[in-house]
Amino acid sequence: MRAIIVRTPGGPGALELSDAPVPVPGPGQVRIRVAAAAVNPVDAATRSGALAGAGLMPPFGSRPAVGIGWDVAGTVDAVGGRVTRIAVGDEVIGLKDRLDVPLGAYADAIVLDADAVAPAPRSVPAVEAATIPLNGLTALQALDLLGLPSGATLLVTGAAGAVGGYAVELAAHRGLRVAATASASDEALVRGLGAEMFVPRGAHLGDAVRALVPGGVDGAVDAALLSVAALDAVRNGGSFAAVNGGPATPLPLRGITVHNVWIRADAAAMAGLAALADEGRLTPRVAGTLPLAEASKAHARLEAGGLRGRLVLTP
Template sequence: MHAIIVKEPGGPDVLESADVPSPVPGPGQVRIRVAAAAVNPVDAATRSGALADAGLMPPFGSRPAVGIGWDVAGTVDEVGPGVTRVAAGDEVIGLKDRLDVPLGAYAEVIVLDADAVAPAPRSVSAIEAATLPLNGLTALQALDLLGLPSGATLLVTGAAGAVGGYAVELAAHRGLRVVATASASDESLVRDLGAEMFVPRGVHLGDAVRALVPGGVEGALDAALLSVAALDAVRNTGTFVAVSGGPSTPVPLRGITVHNVWIRADATQLAQLTALVDENHLTPRVADTLPLHEAPKAHARLEGEALRGRLVLIP
């Protein structure tokens, strides 16, 4: 079968199309024939070596090749021993959350643990469904870390992006009052997603948010990695969740509780996201589709364009 692999870190041109043996599901695993695979920033960070440099995955060379791609939508074509919840022929979405693996979602088939897979939404295409697992779970798990009650105020940075857009919709569905920040041209978009208040990018965020919410918001979900600029908008003893680690995680000043959301595959939560899509509470967004062999072009676009929605690869 065909798959996209990386042997040495580098730019988009190191993405290599290769013929590799088709993987076989082991105990507790399923094999999925890939219909669509979304392209995410973490894929570029894997390819470039940034994750290995940060100690989040083994260095290149520890395996002959590294697989690329986390998000998948497709059809189960084989199940391993002990799997009863999923059957061959099921249309599913799934998340590959292990970094040190020889094959990722950029492939014709992928093997995942059964607890990383859930039924696909019925109301959207596989192309749209492929944008849901990584970004939807990140937003959902970040909101769970925040733990804000209905009626509380929440700042979402990068609200027009993939994680931020899902976060706005999920927060509004939970009854939170969302203050969104994004480019001024995206105000209509994020208000349609459920934001009650809007702050355009480029102003002093803390002052602008506090003018709308005296004393500051009760929580912030920092999808744009604004760090201390977003923390300044949070009231004393509030809660802050960063979507990435490292320098984007601020010091917990003023009694603010600071978390990082480290994404994990979760079949139950994936099923919740599927239901929300089918109930029209979540809106998958696709920027464009490309054939699998054009993965280098997709990565170049990911790094060079301001995309609204995800690029999706089609085997």
């Protein structure tokens, strides 16, 4: 079968279309015939060697090649032992949350643990469904860490992006009052996702948010990695979720509780996100599709910026 791998870290050209053995599911695992795989910033960070350099995965060379791609939508075509919840023929979405693996979702097939797989939305095409697992779970797990009650105020940075957009929708669904920041041209989009208040990118964020919410918001999901600029908009004793950790994680000033969102696969949570998509409460956004063999072009477009939604690779 075909798979996109990286042998030596580098730019988009480091992505290599390779022949690979069809993986065999072990106990507690399933194999998915890939219909669609989303292209995410973490894929670019893996390909470039940034994650290895940060100590988040073993250095390149510790195995012959590294697989790329976290998000998948497709059909189960084999199951290993002790799998009872998933059957051959099921349409599913899944998340590969392990970094040091020889094959990722950019492939004709992928093997995942069964607890990293959930039923796909019934009303959403696979290309759109593939954008849900990583970005939807990141937004959901950030909100869970904040633990804000209905009626509380929340700042979402990067609200027009994939994680930020899902965070706005999920927060509004929980009854939170959302203040969102994005490009001025995205205001209608962001308000349509459920934002009650809007701050255009480029404004002094802390002052602008506090003009709307005196004293500051109760919490923030920092999907745009604004760090201390976003923290300044949070009230004393509030809470803050940084979606990637590292240098974008601010110090817990003014008694603010700062969380790092380290994404993890969660079948039950993914099933809930799929249900919200079927109910029209979660809006997958696809910036474009490319064939698997053109993964390097997809990464070049990702790095050029300006996308709204995710690029998706198809067989």
